[in-house]
Amino acid sequence: MNSQEHLEKESLQLLAAALAKLDAGFASLPPFSGSTSKPEELERVLAEVAQRMQNNYPYFHPLYAGQMLKPPHPVARAAYALAMWINPNNHALDGGRASSAMEKEAVAEIAAMFGWKEHLGHLTGGGTMANLEALWVSNRIHPGVLVASAQAHYTHSRISAVLGLKFESIPCDRNGRMDVAALKRRLEGGGVGTVVATIGTTAIGSVDPLVELLELREKYNFRLHADAAYGGYFILADNLEQHARSVFDHLGEADSIVIDPHKHGLQPYGCGCVIFRDPSVGRFYKHDSPYTYFSSGDLHLGEISLECSRPGAAAVALWATQKLLPLKKGGEFAAMLASGREAALKLYEKLYKDARFIPGFQPELDIVVWAVKAASVNESSMLARKIFEEAAKANLHLALAELPVEFFDLVEMRKDRQTILCLRSVLMKPEHKDWIDRIREILDRVTTKVVQAQTKIPPPSRERD
Numbered sequence: 001m002n003s004q005e006h007l008e009k010e011s012l013q014l015l016a017a018a019l020a021k022l023d024a025g026f027a028s029l030p031p032f033s034g035s036t037s038k039p040e041e042l043e044r045v046l047a048e049v050a051q052r053m054q055n056n057y058p059y060f061h062p063l064y065a066g067q068m069l070k071p072p073h074p075v076a077r078a079a080y081a082l083a084m085w086i087n088p089n090n091h092a093l094d095g096g097r098a099s100s101a102m103e104k105e106a107v108a109e110i111a112a113m114f115g116w117k118e119h120l121g122h123l124t125g126g127g128t129m130a131n132l133e134a135l136w137v138s139n140r141i142h143p144g145v146l147v148a149s150a151q152a153h154y155t156h157s158r159i160s161a162v163l164g165l166k167f168e169s170i171p172c173d174r175n176g177r178m179d180v181a182a183l184k185r186r187l188e189g190g191g192v193g194t195v196v197a198t199i200g201t202t203a204i205g206s207v208d209p210l211v212e213l214l215e216l217r218e219k220y221n222f223r224l225h226a227d228a229a230y231g232g233y234f235i236l237a238d239n240l241e242q243h244a245r246s247v248f249d250h251l252g253e254a255d256s257i258v259i260d261p262h263k264h265g266l267q268p269y270g271c272g273c274v275i276f277r278d279p280s281v282g283r284f285y286k287h288d289s290p291y292t293y294f295s296s297g298d299l300h301l302g303e304i305s306l307e308c309s310r311p312g313a314a315a316v317a318l319w320a321t322q323k324l325l326p327l328k329k330g331g332e333f334a335a336m337l338a339s340g341r342e343a344a345l346k347l348y349e350k351l352y353k354d355a356r357f358i359p360g361f362q363p364e365l366d367i368v369v370w371a372v373k374a375a376s377v378n379e380s381s382m383l384a385r386k387i388f389e390e391a392a393k394a395n396l397h398l399a400l401a402e403l404p405v406e407f408f409d410l411v412e413m414r415k416d417r418q419t420i421l422c423l424r425s426v427l428m429k430p431e432h433k434d435w436i437d438r439i440r441e442i443l444d445r446v447t448t449k450v451v452q453a454q455t456k457i458p459p460p461s462r463e464r465d
C-alpha cells in the first residue's frame with residue numbers, strides 16, 4: 001500500500017470476481033439490457049460524492065480514538081456490496097431466500113456465543129430497535145416498571161415512553177455500575193417488571209453486576225434483559241478482570257440479549273441483533289398479513305420481527321464475517337477485542353502516571369475516561385474541551401463525556417458542578433495497541449500547550465468563595 005493511501009481497495013478485485021460468479025447463477029435467463037445512466041455522468045456524480053465524503057473524521061485510522069466508530073471489515077463491505085446486486089429483503093423468504101437462511105445461521109452463531117442452543121432472534125436496524133423489541137416482549141410477559149442504571153443508554157427511557165411503560169433510573173456506584181443496594185430497595189417497593197443490565201455502558205464501558213441481579217431475580221421475579229449492544233462480544237476476550245469475566249460467564253442466564261454487530265462485530269451500520277432465551281416468545285409477534293406470501297411452511301423472519309422490510313445484505317455481510325472470523329474464544333476475532341482492551345489498559349496506565357490528569361476507574365472493556373487536574377470542576381471541564389479541540393487539530397481524535405463527579409477522585413478540586421466534562425477514548429480498533437505511544441505523545445504535547453496558555457490568563461478571583 002502506498003504510504004499516502006489509507007483506504008483498503010484490494011477487495012474490489014475480489015468483489016468483481018465474486019460478482020461474476022453470482023451472475024453465472026442466473027445464466028439461464030434470456031439476456032436483457034438494463035437502463036443505466038451514461039458512465040461519464042456516473043463518474044461525475046461519484047467524484048462529487050468522494051469529494052463530499054472527505055468531510056469526515058478518519059474513523060478508519062488509529063489516530064481516530066474518539067467515539068464508537070470504525071469501518072466494517074473488508075469482507076463485510078464486499079459481501080454487503082455483492083448482495084446489493086440482488087438487494088434481498090429479509091422480511092419474507094420470497095424477498096430473500098438465501099439471505100434469510102444466512103441470517104438464521106449468523107444469529108444462531110451469536111446465540112451459541114452466549115451458550116444458547118435454543119433461541120429466537122433476528123437482526124434489526126440497530127441496538128435501539130433490538131432493545132425496543134426485547135422490552136416490548138418483556139413487558140408482555142412481566143408487565144410493570146422498567147428500570148435501568150443511570151449509565152444505561154438513554155434509549156431505554158425513550159423506548160419506555162414509546163411503549164407506554166413507566167421508566168425508573170437506578171443510581172450507579174463509583175464504578176459506574178448499577179448500585180445493587182439501590183436496586184434492591186426499589187424492588188422492595190414492588191411493581192418492577194423488567195430490569196435492564198447494561199453489559200458495557202456506552203459512555204465508560206462499565207459492566208453491571210449481573211450475578212447479583214440474577215440472584216435478585218430469584219427473589220423478586222422480574223425479567224432480566226441484558227443490553228450488551230456495545231460489550232457483548234467481549235465474552236470472547238481472554239483478558240477481562242474478574243468482575244467482567246464472571247458477568248460474561250453468566251450472561252446466558254439473562255432472558256434476552258441485545259448485541260450490535262455494527263459496533264464491535266465489524267459490520268456496516270444497520271445491523272443490531274436481539275435474541276431471546278425462550279423461543280416461544282415468537283407468539284407475541286403473531287400477525288396475519290394478507291401481503292406476506294408464504295412460499296414455504298417455515299417460520300419466516302417477518303413473523304418474528306417488528307420491522308418489516310430489512311436489508312438482507314446486512315445478514316450476508318455478517319454471515320461472511322463470521323465465516324472468516326468465527327465467534328470463538330482464542331480465535332482471531334477474539335484477539336482483536338483483547339487487543340483493544342490491552343490498548344485501553346496501556347493508555348490508562350500512562351494517564352495514571354501523568355500528574356496533570358485524573359483517570360477514572362480502570363477500564364472494564366476498551367473505553368478510557370480521564371479528567372484534567374484543575375482548581376475547580378468548571379475549570380477542569382473547560383480544559384478538557386480545549387485539549388479535545390487542540391488534539392483534533394493535531395490529528396488525534398478523542399471524545400468528551402459528561403460524567404458524575406463521583407466517578408473521579410477529585411479531592412483537591414472545588415466541586416462547583418455536579419458533573420465533570422472529561423476526555424474519553426474508545427480504543428476499539430486492534431491497531432490501537434501499537435499506537436498508544438503515539439497517541440500519548442500527541443496528548444502530552446497538546447496538554448502542555450493548553451495548560452501553558454491557561455496559566456497566562458490571570459486566575460479567576462477567589463473572593464466570592
Ligand SMILES: *Cc1c(COP(=O)(O)O)cnc(C)c1O
Pocket residue numbers: 125126127128129131153155198200201202227228229230260272
Ligand atoms: C449503542 C448502544 C445502544 C443503541 O444502539 P444503536 O445501534 O445506536 O441504535 C443501546 N445500548 C447500548 C449499551 C449501546 O451501546
